[in-house]
Amino acid sequence: MHRFKWLFQDDRASTGGQGSVRIAPPDSLRFDVMGPFGANPTAAVVVGDSSRWVRPEDAVEQMIPNYPLMWAMFGIVRQPHPDAVVRGFRDQESTVWQYARGVDTVEYARLERGEPKLMAIVRRAGEVVGLVETRLSDDGVPLKARLIV
Structure with a gap:
């Protein structure tokens, strides 16, 4: 808990x-x-x-304006819908994903440099629904989250 x-x-x-x-x-x-x-x-x-x-x-x-944003506040990246187009990138300091389905786009970034954090942004028809920034402990437990809508 x-x-x-x-x-x-x-x-x-x-x-x-x-x-x-x-x-x-x-x-x-x-x-x-x-x-x-x-x-x-x-x-x-x-x-x-x-x-x-x-x-x-x-x-x-x-x-909560959007469920992927809610999950990101708790440090969790949701699996994409089976019909989603998925793109991603990874290097030593970050992992970035993008899920697109219809007019909805969900983007996640897990940043490891300095204090670990998970960021998520959700767009519907190109318009930003909201943004989450969650600071994480070294073992991935959420320490602080901020939702901007």
């Missing part, structure tokens, strides 16, 4: 809280989050790219 703190900021407001996630490889997780002083508790079970159980029902869509 990973415990984390979260912070949401936009042009109008800022709020934060704490949460936990339990991951069952290769494609399942349960996460629980709450706001300040335990306000607005939310829980969800996610399998692959869909939520199976969410309380309150619309919580995942409000918090």
